[in-house]
Amino acid sequence: MTLSEFPLIAPHDLMERIAEPDMVVLDGSWYLPTENRDPQREYRSQHVAGARFFDIDKISDPDSDLPHMLPKPDYFAKAVEQLGISNDSQVVVYDGKGLFSAARVWWMFRIFGHQWVSVLDGGLPAWLARGFPTSNQEPAITPGTFDVAFDSSNVATMQEILDNLETGESVILDARSAGRFTGTAPEPRPELRGGHMPGALSLPFTELLEDGRLKSVDDLRQVFERRGIVDDQKVITSCGSGVSAAVINLALLLCGFERQRLYDGSWTEWASVKDNPVVSQNP
Secondary structure, eight states, X not given: OOOTTOSEEOHHHHHHHXXXXXXXXXXXXXXXXXXXXXXXXXXXXXXXXXXXXXXXTTSSOTTOSSTTOOOOHHHHHHHHHTTTXXXXXXXXXXXXXXXXXXXXXXXXXXXXXXXXXXXXXXXXXXXXXXXXXXXXSOOXXXXXXXXXXXXXXXXXXXXXXXXXXXXXXXXXXXXXXXXXXXXXXXXXXXXXXXXXOTTOEEOOGGGGXXXXXXXXXXXXXXXXXXXXXXXXXXXXXXXXXXXXXXXXXXXXXXXXXOOEEEESSHHHHHHHSTTSOOBOSOO
């Protein structure tokens, strides 16, 4: 049995499969600058046995001034090959919070044409709670062979957000906290203005979670319905820098909403451009 395109895998299912030769487990942990956590140090201290570290900051566009933007396809291919990943690999990604940055890594693989990727439901906390094996040793890696099939149609640009202000074709869901959305709470990057894009709707990604895991599909659908996401509504997700927005994309896919994109530059790009309109309750 393959993982196929199932977006979630339970800890006990991964435990049963982890020794299979095509299985690659990735620690995709990343944290906000204000959290004062070092994901690489935490990985070296303890990770799912056999897992490799996927560095969101390094596997990104080196020519962009924005944080961890999508890299060029060949750059991504070379990076994941060094992690031992090939086109027939079954990839499972997790993070140290339960569900946060793992969704970004999942989204990246799908954007670059790899469908055999799942998120570990509940992440490292759920794995530890089951008493499953961990390690502080980095595994030996045999490089893989990875051919990219990049799908740019699922990535929204700033120009498309500007166009959407006129057309209203897509609903924009903002995954940041309610305080950051309204501008009443500071941004983790202090140089940025607070607030949100005109017409955007607030959907803190934490509203989709319960005990570090995604809520049931029925509960997720209710969350989306409250924001008018029904049938074949087009959606663009955004957040601070394109990480937590992917949690919404993962939840949307589980609920059967496929007309979705992620704004890769997100609030860091939007708020950095002085002419872009911002709605804020903070004068």
